């Protein structure tokens with residue numbers, strides 16, 4: 001039986017790497033797949049992992065129809081055994097419903113990968129629908145860590161190094177771990193407590209270096 005799988009984790013937890021590994025393993029056994037992505041950091045129609053692997057992919061625009069794409073490919077004699085869908089948090093609710101229909105009606109496996117929540121801690125539209133209807137939901141096993149050492153569960157956005165909780169939902173960007181001057185827009189993974197307190201690594205360091213107030217005599 002085909003299934004709709006949803007693999008989730010914070011930014012930088014290895015989702016795109018797993019997407020490419022999944023594609024590799026299925027393709028190596030002669031299965032025919034298609035790779036989809038949207039808003040990848042590496043540019044349009046590319047699936048990229050921080051481990052250096054990239055693969056060309058089909059760019060998913062908001063009006064893209066997965067069901068139509070697959071049905072028209074099959075009716076033209078093409079073969080599709082599975083779909084790899086990265087950055088699935090950005091897919092629309094309708095697109096996720098199309099993926100479920102493809103699984104149920106055409107017996108094609110779908111492997112979707114994406115972050116669950118945005119920088120404000122709200123569910124993304126695509127992820128919400130995947131949580132609601134996926135056959136299996138898997139949390140990535142390689143844990144991304146907060147600066148304090150705890151498991152990171154939240155994605156924080158920084159602007160010029162300052163954590164923000166308001167703004168556009170979609171802003172493509174990367175985790176800033178180069179230690180250089182802060183990027184205009186960057187992301188940092190944090191545990192819930194430090195996300196709640198808006199305590200990023202840089203702010204925690206600044207606080208720890210602040211001089212102790214002199215005791216009054």
Ligand SMILES: Nc1ncnc2c1ncn2[C@@H]1O[C@H](COP(=O)(O)OP(=O)(O)O)[C@@H](O)[C@H]1O
Pocket residue numbers: 009010011012013014015016017018048049050051142144
């Ligand atoms: N130089 C490195 N050496 C080993 N592993 C690395 C290196 N850089 C990144 N990684 C691994 O790659 C993971 C990020 O992979 P990626 O697939 O791009 O994540 P995601 O798609 O979840 O954002 C990191 O969690 C880390 O485990």
Ligand SMILES: Cc1cn([C@H]2C[C@H](O)[C@@H](COP(=O)(O)O)O2)c(=O)[nH]c1=O
Pocket residue numbers: 010011012015016039040041114115117118119120155156157169170171172173174187
């Ligand atoms: C939290 C958050 C993230 N994004 C963007 C930033 C990246 O381009 C992707 C996540 O990619 P990854 O492969 O999981 O690292 O999503 C965003 O647009 N809005 C957000 O709130």
